[in-house]
Amino acid sequence: MQLASWSLLYNIIKRSEVVLEVLDVRDPISTRSRRLERMVERLGRELILVLNKCDLVPRHVAEEWKRIFRGEGYHVVYMAARDHKGTRVLRRTIKEVAPGLPTVVAVTGFPKTGKSTIINALKGKHSASTSPIPGSPGYTRHAQLYRIDTNIYMIDTPGVIPVEGGELEAVIRGRPPEELPDPVKPAIMLLEKALKYNPYAVLEAYGIREKEPLRILELIAIKRGWRYKTTKEPLIEEAAKTVIRDYHTGKLLFYIPPHEYLSIKRQGASKDRK
Ligand SMILES: Nc1nc2c(ncn2[C@@H]2O[C@H](COP(=O)(O)OP(=O)(O)OP(=O)(O)O)[C@@H](O)[C@H]2O)c(=O)[nH]1
Numbered sequence: 001m002q003l004a005s006w007s008l009l010y011n012i013i014k015r016s017e018v019v020l021e022v023l024d025v026r027d028p029i030s031t032r033s034r035r036l037e038r039m040v041e042r043l044g045r046e047l048i049l050v051l052n053k054c055d056l057v058p059r060h061v062a063e064e065w066k067r068i069f070r071g072e073g074y075h076v077v078y079m080a081a082r083d084h085k086g087t088r089v090l091r092r093t094i095k096e097v098a099p100g101l102p103t104v105v106a107v108t109g110f111p112k113t114g115k116s117t118i119i120n121a122l123k124g125k126h127s128a129s130t131s132p133i134p135g136s137p138g139y140t141r142h143a144q145l146y147r148i149d150t151n152i153y154m155i156d157t158p159g160v161i162p163v164e165g166g167e168l169e170a171v172i173r174g175r176p177p178e179e180l181p182d183p184v185k186p187a188i189m190l191l192e193k194a195l196k197y198n199p200y201a202v203l204e205a206y207g208i209r210e211k212e213p214l215r216i217l218e219l220i221a222i223k224r225g226w227r228y229k230t231t232k233e234p235l236i237e238e239a240a241k242t243v244i245r246d247y248h249t250g251k252l253l254f255y256i257p258p259h260e261y262l263s264i265k266r267q268g269a270s271k272d273r274k
């Protein structure tokens, strides 16, 4: 489903004073949108980066990302919305950053970063619908306004940032496997990335010791009894969808270490000086 549109996003941001850009702390660089950030800046709105899903990374990793983005001049909050952790700091930061109260806050970000979950956590009640099946097509269908405090209103948005980028990026940015013409290729890339950053990721998720991605997909299919009816070959497309879904839920677990981003940034800076 492609609800995504920049003009919808533009209108939502125009109606708000503060914009939350919700990022997945496992891979904040791939889940941020510079284009969204430029739009917020051009409209003169306040931006807060929200690093969500912190239950999936060690605390020092979340702290380190926060330091890095702070160093780049952003307001940053980290949280684990599903566990209702970090809500107080987010509320406080919104009040500090807002030009006045009451204020309207737009909650934006790529699909499945946890925008609706954040609103629910702030409300303390279940009112914004979250995706029941992670990785399923965007559950939030329309922008909706919620009152989360006497002075704070939030606009929940569906994953309105168009999922651009390569096949792997699209998956990291929350594109559900059902929407992919061929899930095998991105699943292979995802497995390579997973094994690079967490050599135990596949073993932990599937009890499989194999390191070769295509073979891993075959073994998952065999383990689950997924085979083509005619040829009886392992149905790797199904295994590929599972792998992608398992990344979205956090079962296939890895994260990008912040120091990698710093060293790439440093290399870029030294090249610029040359
Ligand atoms: N582990 C973990 N999962 C989370 C957290 N927050 C949200 N999720 C999960 O991520 C999935 C997507 O959450 P949603 O709140 O529906 O995400 P969304 O950004 O509103 O998604 P769209 O409306 O489809 O764009 C759900 O399965 C949530 O349970 C979190 O802090 N930790």
Ligand SMILES: [Mg+2]
Pocket (backbone or CB within 6 Å): 115, 116, 117, 129, 130, 131, 139, 140, 156, 157, 158, 159
């Ligand atoms: Mg939502």
